[in-house]
Amino acid sequence: MGCMATEESYVLAIGTKKGLWLATSHDRQAWSMSGPHFLMSEVPSIGIDTRNGRTRIMVGVRSEHWGPTVAHSDDLGATWTEPEQGAIKFPEGTDAAVERIWQIYPDAEDRPGVVWAGAEPISVWKSTDGGEHFELNRGLWDHPHRSEWGAGYGGAAAHSIVVNPSGENVHVAMSTGGVYRSLDGGTSWEPRNRGISAYFMPDPNPEFGQCVHKIAADAAVEGRLYAQNHHGVYRTDDNGETWESIAEGLPADFGFVMLTHPRRAGTAWVVPLKADGERIPPDAKLAVHRTDDAGKTWKRLDSGLPQGEYNAVLRDAASVDSAEPAGVYFGTRGGSVYASPDEGEHFTEVASHLPDVLCVRAAVVSAALVPGAPVPA
Amino acid sequence: MADISVVLPSILQPLAGGQSILTTPADGAVTVGILLDSLAGDYPVLARRLRDETGALRRYVNIYVNGDEVRRLRGLETEVAAGQEVVIIQSVAGG
Numbered sequence: 001m002g003c004m005a006t007e008e009s010y011v012l013a014i015g016t017k018k019g020l021w022l023a024t025s026h027d028r029q030a031w032s033m034s035g036p037h038f039l040m041s042e043v044p045s046i047g048i049d050t051r052n053g054r055t056r057i058m059v060g061v062r063s064e065h066w067g068p069t070v071a072h073s074d075d076l077g078a079t080w081t082e083p084e085q086g087a088i089k090f091p092e093g094t095d096a097a098v099e100r101i102w103q104i105y106p107d108a109e110d111r112p113g114v115v116w117a118g119a120e121p122i123s124v125w126k127s128t129d130g131g132e133h134f135e136l137n138r139g140l141w142d143h144p145h146r147s148e149w150g151a152g153y154g155g156a157a158a159h160s161i162v163v164n165p166s167g168e169n170v171h172v173a174m175s176t177g178g179v180y181r182s183l184d185g186g187t188s189w190e191p192r193n194r195g196i197s198a199y200f201m202p203d204p205n206p207e208f209g210q211c212v213h214k215i216a217a218d219a220a221v222e223g224r225l226y227a228q229n230h231h232g233v234y235r236t237d238d239n240g241e242t243w244e245s246i247a248e249g250l251p252a253d254f255g256f257v258m259l260t261h262p263r264r265a266g267t268a269w270v271v272p273l274k275a276d277g278e279r280i281p282p283d284a285k286l287a288v289h290r291t292d293d294a295g296k297t298w299k300r301l302d303s304g305l306p307q308g309e310y311n312a313v314l315r316d317a318a319s320v321d322s323a324e325p326a327g328v329y330f331g332t333r334g335g336s337v338y339a340s341p342d343e344g345e346h347f348t349e350v351a352s353h354l355p356d357v358l359c360v361r362a363a364v365v366s367a368a369l370v371p372g373a374p375v376p377a
Numbered sequence: 378m379a380d381i382s383v384v385l386p387s388i389l390q391p392l393a394g395g396q397s398i399l400t401t402p403a404d405g406a407v408t409v410g411i412l413l414d415s416l417a418g419d420y421p422v423l424a425r426r427l428r429d430e431t432g433a434l435r436r437y438v439n440i441y442v443n444g445d446e447v448r449r450l451r452g453l454e455t456e457v458a459a460g461q462e463v464v465i466i467q468s469v470a471g472g
Binding site for chain 1: 389421422425426427429430431433435437438467468
């Protein structure tokens with residue numbers, strides 16, 4: 001049997017409640033695992049930065065005993081580096097301390113070195129040196145609404161950061177607080193939640209206070225974003241000014257995940273859970289749902305997924321890669337991880353029986369970085 | 378002048394160059410906070426494991442001075458006399 005020579009390979013980073021595992025593959029079907037890295041520390045955030053001609057894996061690590069920190073590896077986890085003074089720490093005068101890094105988001109290709117982070121307590125951070133040192137975003141930290149933002153079940157955090165191609169429009173989502181938008185690259189912020197329900201509040205349509213679980217930007221349509229809410233799935237076509245429901249056609253409108261395609265307009269994925277009060281897949285049948293028309297219709301995707309699944313998929317425990325076709329990845333709180341090489345049409349199990357999966361991120365990397373490349377026929 | 382000894386749990390020893398006991402010369406009493414400040418100069422990552430950026434001792438880090446946990450004494454203001462031993466132990470937590 002001949003094998004096609006391949007120049008690209010794949011890395012899948014799996015952050016769990018008790019450490020990080022790294023999986024590599026040449027075909028997105030057979031995976032080799034290494035780990036645990038950071039055993040007994042949770043890894044709730046991962047960013048894989050393939051800019052600058054290197055593959056840098058950045059992780060937000062948190063030990064119950066020893067606190068949170070950010071580490072990075074430029075050799076696929078063989079060695080890790082942690083800035084001595086800490087990459088993310090509140091400046092003097094804020095009287096705050098980082099509890100947990102919820103998000104690490106490498107910015108666009110043409111802004112190399114820029115990495116954003118979201119943290120608990122609710123805060124947004126920006127690095128211009130590839131994630132080694134971050135500065136607190138003062139506009140959001142000093143926002144007059146901050147005292148009214150609350151804690152979701154998992155803690156009060158800024159967990160989603162989306163930057164548009166020009167870098168001027170930045171959307172963040174926080175639980176709870178909802179979506180905030182900046183039109184000046186992050187200097188000033190305003191809530192943008194019109195149309196998103198906060199059914200758990202006395203006024204179900206407040207200016208802010210929503211529990212938006214995850215937002216993601218459309219790959220190709222400027223100003224279009226998608227949101228998985230605490231009940232409700234939404235789309236905006238006007239940069240967040242108004243949101244409309246796109247939940248019709250889904251088996252449930254609760255869930256945590258929102259993914260968008262790396263290039264194609266209108267394509268997004270969610271992983272529905274039955275309800276706030278019943279956080280399992282509907283009928284215990286695990287399935288991803290994909291839209292290819294910006295939420296008008298949804299396709300159920302469960303090939304290769306177990307039926308009889310009682311674990312949730314958390315907001316960052318899902319990812320896409322940038323390959324063609326795009327790969328889709330997710331992990332459950334039961335420690336199973338699944339990969340699809342074809343946009344969700346077919347899944348294979350990458351791992352099982354890991355600790356609760358908190359975060360997965362996938363990237364296309366040079367095959368030379370990954371041992372065991374197929375030999376050309 | 379007698380030294381003050383700081384005994385580290387094994388999990389933190391790699392952050393102190395593999396040492397299990399750090400000694401600092403003292404010609405009088407110093408507070409635990411000042412002792413940790415002096416550690417931070419040589420071992421900044423170790424120091425961040427013990428205290429957050431406000432200077433507060435992390436919740437599940439216990440520090441004992443001559444056998445007494447400092448939260449039952451005067452916290453980071455607890456004085457350590459020359460010749461005394463300071464023991465750092467992680468509390469029983471997590472699952």
